Amino acid sequence: MTQSENIYISRIRNKHVRKRDDEYPFTIPVIRNLKEFSFDKSVTYIVGANGSGKSTLLEAIAVLLRLNPEGGSRNFNFKTVETHSLLFKDLVMSRADLTYKDAFFFRAESYYNVASEIDRLSEEDISLLKYYGGKSIHERSHGEGFMALINNRIRGKGIYIFDEPEAALSFDNQLAFLCWMKIAIQAGAQIIIATHSPVILSYPDACIYEIEDDNLKKKKYEETEIYRSTYSFILNRELYLHKMGLI
Ligand SMILES: Nc1ncnc2c1ncn2[C@@H]1O[C@H](COP(=O)(O)OP(=O)(O)OP(=O)(O)O)[C@@H](O)[C@H]1O
Ligand SMILES: [Mg+2]
Numbered sequence: 001m002t003q004s005e006n007i008y009i010s011r012i013r014n015k016h017v018r019k020r021d022d023e024y025p026f027t028i029p030v031i032r033n034l035k036e037f038s039f040d041k042s043v044t045y046i047v048g049a050n051g052s053g054k055s056t057l058l059e060a061i062a063v064l065l066r067l068n069p070e071g072g073s074r075n076f077n078f079k080t081v082e083t084h085s086l087l088f089k090d091l092v093m094s095r096a097d098l099t100y101k102d103a104f105f106f107r108a109e110s111y112y113n114v115a116s117e118i119d120r121l122s123e124e125d126i127s128l129l130k131y132y133g134g135k136s137i138h139e140r141s142h143g144e145g146f147m148a149l150i151n152n153r154i155r156g157k158g159i160y161i162f163d164e165p166e167a168a169l170s171f172d173n174q175l176a177f178l179c180w181m182k183i184a185i186q187a188g189a190q191i192i193i194a195t196h197s198p199v200i201l202s203y204p205d206a207c208i209y210e211i212e213d214d215n216l217k218k219k220k221y222e223e224t225e226i227y228r229s230t231y232s233f234i235l236n237r238e239l240y241l242h243k244m245g246l247i
Helices: 029-033 054-064 108-124 126-132 142-151 171-186 225-235 237-243
Strands: 009-014 036-038 043-047 091-095 102-107 158-163 189-194 207-212 215-219
Touching: 029 054, 029 215, 043 054, 054 091, 054 102, 054 158, 054 189, 102 108, 102 142, 108 126, 108 142, 142 171, 171 189, 225 237
Parallel strands: 043 189, 043 207, 102 158, 158 189
Antiparallel strands: 009 036, 009 091, 207 215
């Protein structure tokens, strides 16, 4: 089945001019080298090692969409710590289609604060809770809360940004997340995800950018480090453990 792609954000260009004394975030090699990258599928993944710059990039995209850098929708104005970078000021976002109605930024590290903000907002407007399954996210486990959050967040055309959704999810719920993606895409969603999970990364016909040699490179699923390392580990677990001196 062929389906047209949902592309609201089509391109990001970095207009920063490199300087010798650049500070964070331009000290991060991939950000320093970034010129532009395009979105040409409903699903775009950004993968790479710890500290390679995925969250910095996603956060800047979220801020450009006027979302709270700590997570949530445009209505979420809470701020716990001022840590987000000023990268967004140097990024130029091209929008191919302005008809999207919803945008949400899910990030593992501030999920707790997002749940608290939903509680606070629903004290002001109890009807809001119906979007989150009828009860406080805090009254659910991490994974249950996350699934309630996304299952109640399919609102047609929208941009959904996820930073490590797997942090909350069991293997089965990672599969359920892939099914959520399909329903959301059919409803008109563009989805951007940073992940370390080979399961979350497996959505078919997606665009995968891997941070490699300090640049964003387009990869096929089977070419990614996540896929190759996980595959190799499962096949050679004892060899890995032996090499690390654990057995
Ligand atoms: N507020 C900050 N000030 C200075 N450096 C920072 C700040 N936040 C992050 N960094 C640095 O920027 C780099 C990229 O961090 P980032 O969080 O974007 O990585 P990541 O790819 O998301 O990693 P992970 O897979 O661990 O989530 C890291 O080296 C990190 O130490
Ligand atoms: Mg990160």
